[in-house]
Amino acid sequence: MEQLLVIGNPGNRRTAGLQKARAALGLPPAVVVPYLDLLQGRVSLEAAAHAGGLGSCAAPAAPLLRLDAPGEHFEVERELIALGAPDRTGSDRLLPFGGIRDPDPWSAGAALALKEQKGRLYHPSQWFRGFGRLLAKLDSEAAELWPEAEWINAPGDIAGMFDKRHTHRVLSAAGVPTPRALAAPESIPNGEALRETMLRERMHRVFVKLASGSGACGVVAYQINPATGAELAITTVGAEHYVSRPPIYYNSMKLRRYTKRNEIRPILDWLLRHGAHVEQWIAKASHGDRAFDIRQLVVAGEACHSVARVSSTPITNLHLRSERMSPEAAGLSDEVQAAVRECAVGALAAFKSSTVAGVDILVSRGSHRPYAVDVNPFGDLLYHVYHQDCDPYTWEMKRLGGRRQGRATAAAAQGTEGKGELS
16 A cells, blocks of 8 residues: 655644545555654654654655645744754755855854744744755655655755745746746845836836745735835735844734835845845736635646635735635636646646645736746645545545556566566
């Protein structure tokens, strides 16, 4: 039976959903290796595999390997910031922009001394460096344990998808429709450079996206009136300012509107210092007076579960209480839905070593042309959305297990044929 090893946070919504799906299909439970145990050195990948009854390279078959989201766990976040510290060693080979120095780097000791403050954005670039180093370590360890290890999504692809700057470049190179990037990230180091570039390029409405952010964290819908110079920023980012120490930025979990330059500029400066992608703000298709986009799940080259995320604001992420509905209910024709699926499949195909992602597709107002705006390697947490009577995790386990079994059967058949020819 198909064996699955999951690196994740035990007991959260993702692991629970996956285990429930495997039980429903009669599959053995996945062996879950906690991120925190790996980061704190209490367990190695090899030890966890053996403890869970999975073999190493001597076993008949390597397990299928899955990396799940490391979020929603403060201690894991703290350990990743520490791992990304300049006084910690680790490989940055999987980080697309790993050569860029992190702003105001923290020592590992300073990171580990952090206390939890709900919603605070601590040090996004150093967190991402730590995550990239962990991915590189797991990639190397798995290759040693199982020379033919098969990842659902390879660590290198996950690092690439997690960096919106890199994702845009990969999709553009593959010919996948994407909103136009304002400029190369390195040419927009701060808010003043952003403003000057927007005016020079005559792109007066943009989305500024924290390179490693997720769930609308660090996203700003920003616009400038070219005639008056007036500015508007819509974002979940809030700030607390102090006299004697740097400000603290946090995710307020609700959208705020800023119109004063002295409020907008520090937020943009902070995001751009930590690495951000800036792209054209394309007006989304609407349902009534509300805008929407599509989260389209792709599994093994096939578009499956999809949901329209409908909001009265430009930012449509579901955790911001956007309404969810089917693409049909949102008014998309069969032709447009087919174009959305094709765009999403093409987006995931650009990452050659991955088989599952939630692709966010913007459908433009008027033309209804689809654009891929994000490829989320952990984008399969979709509630009450079904495809062929399966929830996302059940569908994944059926598709991936059957796909792998088919390849093994074909390989065995080829081996049998070869023996017959030699005898």
